Amino acid sequence: MLKLRELxxxxxxxxxxxxxxxxxxxxxxxxxxxxxxLQIYRNNTLLSLTGALKAVYPVxxxxxxxxxxxxxxxxxxxxxxxxxxxxxEFGEFFATFLQAFAPAAEQVYLPDVARLEWTYHxxxxxxxxxxLDLVALAQVPAEQQGELHFQLHPAARLxxxxxxxxxxWQVNQDDYAGDPSVDLTAGGLKLLAFRRENLEIxxxxxxxxxxxxxxxxxxxxxxxxxxxRALAAQPGFNLPACFSRHIVQGVLVAFHLQDA
Amino acid sequence: MIAKPVLSVLGPGSIPDRAGIGLRAEHYDAVLExxxxxxxxxxxxxxxxxxxxxxxxxxxxxxAHYPLSLHGVGLSIGSTxxxxxxxxxxxxxxxxxxEPALVSEHLSWGxxxxxxxxxxxPLPYTEEALYHLVARxxxxxxxxxxxxxxxxxxxxLQYMESALPEWEFLAELAQRSGCGILLDVNNIxxxxxxxxxxxxxxxxxxxxxxxxxxxxxxxxxNRFDDGEILIDTHxxxxxxAVWALYRQAVQRFGRIPTLIEWDTDVPELAVLVAEAERANxxxxxxxxxxx
Numbered sequence: 001m002l003k004l005r006e007l008x009x010x011x012x013x014x015x016x017x018x019x020x021x022x023x024x025x026x027x028x029x030x031x032x033x034x035x036x037x038l039q040i041y042r043n044n045t046l047l048s049l050t051g052a053l054k055a056v057y058p059v060x061x062x063x064x065x066x067x068x069x070x071x072x073x074x075x076x077x078x079x080x081x082x083x084x085x086x087x088x089e090f091g092e093f094f095a096t097f098l099q100a101f102a103p104a105a106e107q108v109y110l111p112d113v114a115r116l117e118w119t120y121h122x123x124x125x126x127x128x129x130x131x132l133d134l135v136a137l138a139q140v141p142a143e144q145q146g147e148l149h150f151q152l153h154p155a156a157r158l159x160x161x162x163x164x165x166x167x168x169w170q171v172n173q174d175d176y177a178g179d180p181s182v183d184l185t186a187g188g189l190k191l192l193a194f195r196r197e198n199l200e201i202x203x204x205x206x207x208x209x210x211x212x213x214x215x216x217x218x219x220x221x222x223x224x225x226x227x228x229r230a231l232a233a234q235p236g237f238n239l240p241a242c243f244s245r246h247i248v249q250g251v252l253v254a255f256h257l258q259d260a
Numbered sequence: 261m262i263a264k265p266v267l268s269v270l271g272p273g274s275i276p277d278r279a280g281i282g283l284r285a286e287h288y289d290a291v292l293e294x295x296x297x298x299x300x301x302x303x304x305x306x307x308x309x310x311x312x313x314x315x316x317x318x319x320x321x322x323x324a325h326y327p328l329s330l331h332g333v334g335l336s337i338g339s340t341x342x343x344x345x346x347x348x349x350x351x352x353x354x355x356x357x358x359e360p361a362l363v364s365e366h367l368s369w370g371x372x373x374x375x376x377x378x379x380x381x382p383l384p385y386t387e388e389a390l391y392h393l394v395a396r397x398x399x400x401x402x403x404x405x406x407x408x409x410x411x412x413x414x415x416x417l418q419y420m421e422s423a424l425p426e427w428e429f430l431a432e433l434a435q436r437s438g439c440g441i442l443l444d445v446n447n448i449x450x451x452x453x454x455x456x457x458x459x460x461x462x463x464x465x466x467x468x469x470x471x472x473x474x475x476x477x478x479x480x481x482n483r484f485d486d487g488e489i490l491i492d493t494h495x496x497x498x499x500x501a502v503w504a505l506y507r508q509a510v511q512r513f514g515r516i517p518t519l520i521e522w523d524t525d526v527p528e529l530a531v532l533v534a535e536a537e538r539a540n541x542x543x544x545x546x547x548x549x550x551x
Contacts, residue, residue, distance in 0.1 A: 090378070
C-alpha cells in the first residue's frame with residue numbers, strides 16, 4: 001500500500017509523463033477500467049492548461065489554428081509544467097518555446113506575437129500607481145535634474161520586433177472588420193504597452209529616440225544618460241515634447257535622486 | 261496599488277441564508293447595471309490574485325452591493341508538498357481587502373513535486389491522509405487567521421488504498437481541524453453515481469452543525485462501451501435528481517446559503533438568477549415548515 005506521497009507522485013507521473021507507469025493498479029476498476037478513469041484526469045489537466053494558454057494567446061491560436069495550437073500546447077505543458085495554483089501565471093515561456101518549435105518555424109513572427117500577447121496579459125494584471133508628483137518634480141533644482149531616476153508605471157511595458165506584430169495582432173482581434181492583409185516586409189516596430197487610468201490597454205508605436213529613452217529609464221539609468229541614449233538613437237529627436245507626453249499620460253509615475 | 265480595506269464600514273457581515281450565484285467576468289457589467297436580486301456572490305479566489313487591473317476593480321465595485329464568499333481552486337491543500345505560503349499570502353491579501361464572509365477550499369490536491377495539474381484531484385481516504393489533511397487545514401487556518409470551509413469534490417476514481425468512505429473522512433476532518441463543510445450536493449450526486457454509493461446516506465452521515473454552505477451545479481454524462489461516467493462540468497442547469505437531493509439536504513441541514521455555480525459555456529445572467537430563485541423556493545419551503 002502506497003503512502004500518500006508516493007501515491008501523488010505516481011498519479012502525477014501517470015498524467016504528465018508516462019501513461020504506462022502502471023499506476024492504474026491503485027485504482028478500483030468498477031465498470032470503467034482504472035486506465036479509463038485515469039484518462040479522465042489526464043484530459044481534464046490537458047484541457048485546463050490548454051485553455052489557460054488559449055486565454056493568454058488567442059492571436060497565436062488563430063494564426064496556427066486550434067488543432068496545431070493544441071498540439072503545441074501539449075508539448076509545452078510537458079516541457080514547462082505549471083508551477084502555480086494560479087493559472088494566470090502559466091504560459092510565461094511560450095514565446096521562447098515557439099522559437100525552438102520546429103513545426104512552427106515557417107511562421108517566423110509567431111514568437112514575437114506570443115511576446116506581445118504575454119506583455120498584454122502582464123499589463124492587464126499589473127498593479128496600479130498614482131500619478132507623478134509634479135509639484136515635487138518642479139522643485140528639483142535644474143543642476144540636479146540630470147541625476148534623476150524615473151520609474152515607469154507598473155502597467156507600462158516596452159517591446160520591439162523586426163516584424164509588424166502590432167498589425168498582425170490588430171487584424172486578428174475578434175471585432176476587427178477591416179482589411180485583413182498584413183505586409184510582412186513592412187518592417188519592425190518599437191512598442192509601448194500601457195494601461196490607462198480607465199484600465200483600457202493600448203499599444204503605442206514609438207520612435208527610436210522615445211524607445212531608447214524609456215528603455216534606459218526602465219534600466220534605472222539617470223535622466224542625463226537616458227537623454228544621451230535617446231539622442232544617439234535618433235539625432236534631432238524632440239526630447240522635451242516626448243518627456244512631457246509620458247509624464248502627462250502617466251507612463252512615468254515616480255522619481256528619485258540617486259544617493260551620491 | 262496598496263490594498264485598501266474600503267469596506268470596513270460594511271464589515272464582512274454574514275452570508276444570508278438565501279441563494280447566491282458565482283460571479284464570472286462575463287457578467288461584471290450586467291451585475292453592476294442590473295444588481296440582480298441574489299443574496300450573495302462567490303468568486304474563485306485565484307482570479308483576483310493579480311496586482312491590479314480590471315478584475316480587482318470590478319470586484320471592488322460589485323462587493324459594495326453584495327456579501328462575498330471566496331472559493332479557492334488552486335491551494336492544493338491535500339498535497340504532500342510544503343503548504344504554498346505564497347498562495348496563502350495572496351489569499352490573505354484578498355481577504356483583508358474584500359472581507360469575505362466565507363472562505364473555502366477543496367478536499368483535494370493539485371500539485372506534487374512542484375508541478376501543478378491545476379485540477380481537483382482525489383485523495384485516498386486513509387488514516388495517514390486524514391492526519392495530513394487535519395494538519396494542513398489547521399496550518400492554513402492559522403496563517404489566514406480564520407476558519408475555512410472544505411468542499412467535497414466530484415471524483416472519477418477510487419483508490420485501492422482508501423479505507424474510509426468520503427463522508428466519514430470529511431466529517432472527521434471538520435471535527436478534528438475545526439473547519440466548516442461546504443457541501444456540494446451535485447458533487448455528492450456525481451460521485452455517488454460514479455462509485456455506486458447512496459447519496460442520501462452521505463447526507464445523513466454529515467453532522468448537522470458542520471455545513472455552512474451548499475453548492476449546486478450541472479454535470480455531463482460521458483458514455484463509453486464499458487460504462488458511463490458523470491463529469492462535473494459546471495456548464496448545465498442543475499438536474500432534477502440533484503434538485504431532489506438538495507431538498508433532502510435542506511430538510512436535514514436547514515436554511516443553508518446555497519450557491520449556483522456555472523463556469524463554462526456561461527449563459528446570460530438571467531439564467532443563473534432563475535436557478536437561484538429555484539433554490540430560494542426550496543429554502544422557503546423549509547422556512548414555512550419551521551414556522
